[in-house]
Amino acid sequence: MPKPFLTRLVPWAVTLGFFVLWELACWGFRVDRFILPRPSEIAVSIIKHYPAILLNSWQTLYTTLVGFALAVGFGLCLGLLIGALPAVYAGLYPILVGLNSIPKVAVVPVLVIWFGIGTVPAIITAFVISFFPIMVNVATGLATIEPELRDVLRSLGASRLQILWRVGMPSAMPYFFASLKVAVTLAFIGSIVAETVASDRGIGYLMIAASARFDVPLVFAGLLVIALMGVIMYEVFSYIDRRVTFWAIRGNEMIS
Amino acid sequence: MKMQAQSQDSTPFVQLRNASLAYGGEGQQLLAVDDISMSIEQGEFIAIVGPSGCGKSSLLKLVSGLHPALKGEVIVDGKAVTSPISICGMAFQNSTLLPWRTTLDNVLLPLQIVQPFAGNFRRHRREYVEKARHLLASVGLLEFEKKYPWELSGGMQQRASLCRALIHDPRVLLLDEPFGALDAFTREDLWEVLQTLWVEKRPTVVLVTHDLREAAYLADTIYVCSPRPGKIVSRNEMHFPRPRSLETTFEPDFVDTVQLLREKIARH
Numbered sequence: 001m002p003k004p005f006l007t008r009l010v011p012w013a014v015t016l017g018f019f020v021l022w023e024l025a026c027w028g029f030r031v032d033r034f035i036l037p038r039p040s041e042i043a044v045s046i047i048k049h050y051p052a053i054l055l056n057s058w059q060t061l062y063t064t065l066v067g068f069a070l071a072v073g074f075g076l077c078l079g080l081l082i083g084a085l086p087a088v089y090a091g092l093y094p095i096l097v098g099l100n101s102i103p104k105v106a107v108v109p110v111l112v113i114w115f116g117i118g119t120v121p122a123i124i125t126a127f128v129i130s131f132f133p134i135m136v137n138v139a140t141g142l143a144t145i146e147p148e149l150r151d152v153l154r155s156l157g158a159s160r161l162q163i164l165w166r167v168g169m170p171s172a173m174p175y176f177f178a179s180l181k182v183a184v185t186l187a188f189i190g191s192i193v194a195e196t197v198a199s200d201r202g203i204g205y206l207m208i209a210a211s212a213r214f215d216v217p218l219v220f221a222g223l224l225v226i227a228l229m230g231v232i233m234y235e236v237f238s239y240i241d242r243r244v245t246f247w248a249i250r251g252n253e254m255i256s
Numbered sequence: 257m258k259m260q261a262q263s264q265d266s267t268p269f270v271q272l273r274n275a276s277l278a279y280g281g282e283g284q285q286l287l288a289v290d291d292i293s294m295s296i297e298q299g300e301f302i303a304i305v306g307p308s309g310c311g312k313s314s315l316l317k318l319v320s321g322l323h324p325a326l327k328g329e330v331i332v333d334g335k336a337v338t339s340p341i342s343i344c345g346m347a348f349q350n351s352t353l354l355p356w357r358t359t360l361d362n363v364l365l366p367l368q369i370v371q372p373f374a375g376n377f378r379r380h381r382r383e384y385v386e387k388a389r390h391l392l393a394s395v396g397l398l399e400f401e402k403k404y405p406w407e408l409s410g411g412m413q414q415r416a417s418l419c420r421a422l423i424h425d426p427r428v429l430l431l432d433e434p435f436g437a438l439d440a441f442t443r444e445d446l447w448e449v450l451q452t453l454w455v456e457k458r459p460t461v462v463l464v465t466h467d468l469r470e471a472a473y474l475a476d477t478i479y480v481c482s483p484r485p486g487k488i489v490s491r492n493e494m495h496f497p498r499p500r501s502l503e504t505t506f507e508p509d510f511v512d513t514v515q516l517l518r519e520k521i522a523r524h
Binding site: 152162 | 317320321322340341342344345346348350352354355356365366368369370371404406420424430432
């Protein structure tokens with residue numbers, strides 16, 4: 001069902017309004033560009049530093065997506081495993097929660113010792129930060145199978161593996177895809193944290209380098225590019241989610 | 257009318273001998289049904305009625321083999337039941353259809369699991385689809401075969417659920433309050449649908465319900481259960497001629513029988 005024209009217009013209008021308000025506020029309150037540059041100044045900076053921004057954006061996008069892809073693979077497998085086998089869940093639970101509780105910034109120096117400065121620590125940080133929500137959501141999805149449905153399948157003589165394949169996996173899919181939307185934005189946080197702490201490439205590095213030169217508009221240009229990549233990735237997975245798990249959304253367009 | 261279930265000329269198809277079932281682990285077991293004995297002939301339609309929480313559903317778990325008996329024996333088709341028997345079909349109050357499958361694909365699900373169908377599903381797919389469509393047609397759902405369950409009304413979902421329970425030609429059909437969540441008109445429609453399906457395929461049916469009119473309309477024999485732990489307190493044979501219709505339910509004989517059942521339940 002196509003949304004009415006006005007509904008589709010709203011996100012664009014609000015976003016545009018946000019930048020206009022920002023511009024006016026900076027101008028009206030005479031905010032120094034070293035504190036908060038105006039959107040127009042950021043735009044000028046983006047145009048000026050276009051090649052560097054593009055190069056570093058690719059690097060960030062690359063590390064983020066590789067880390068994210070690893071997280072999807074491992075998260076899905078481990079989520080299915082702990083969701084299907086309570087013993088595995090009980091065994092791994094303390095370690096997994098413990099690992100997830102460690103601030104990822106604290107891990108980056110260790111990764112640098114192991115792998116050196118550059119791409120690998122960023123990929124790993126993106127991976128570890130986005131892995132957990134995917135795994136938890138898949139496991140939760142498996143736990144939502146109705147007991148009666150399980151009975152129907154068991155009474156037909158279905159094995160645990162058959163129940164997992166025919167019912168468990170499909171019913172976990174909405175949870176899985178919902179987690180992807182969140183996880184991909186988390187992966188950006190991971191890779192950029194790593195680039196900020198220890199890298200010679202990527203948007204995170206660009207921003208650190210720019211702020212060392214007090215080039216605040218370029219710092220904000222970096223922020224804007226990150227936000228834009230995040231929005232695009234979120235939309236991509238949101239679209240896939242809607243296509244694949246249409247049956248879980250039903251007629252309700254509020255959630256999508 | 258109260259009498260001990262006795263096997264007549266043939267050996268009964270489903271037999272419970274002093275069967276008990278309990279939930280929970282050692283020490284704090286909660287007895288759901290206690291010392292149940294009943295014999296169900298092949299092709300017989302029985303109903304189990306009783307107050308809520310009397311372990312009616314537990315009885316189905318015993319027969320299907322989903323839950324082992326604590327004491328006593330459950331025998332289906334001459335074999336002691338120790339694990340799930342794949343010759344049964346089940347339907348519940350909640351239709352439990354898979355929302356990502358169309359109505360047709362939902363009905364086909366058992367054929368992808370139960371042997372020998374599952375082994376040759378790909379090769380015989382066309383034949384199985386025809387079988388499923390035939391079944392859907394018989395409950396008036398053929399035009400909805402491509403729809404998803406959430407696009408169907410509650411009554412249609414239950415019809416599809418019945419089709420799914422019957423597609424693999426189970427010899428035992430276990431129904432746990434299948435029409436409990438439906439409005440009165442839809443429910444009465446489905447009594448007729450179920451009766452027709454039963455006459456056509458003649459599976460042995462165990463229907464759990466708390467609707468006494470439903471039990472009297474559908475069943476050959478009605479067992480009345482006492483409150484927890486459930487015991488069989490009476491066995492009642494229904495001799496209304498088949499096929500029964502909605503008119504049957506207004507005949508004085510039928511009304512009296514339902515009233516009698518109600519008193520038996522109230523007494524315990």
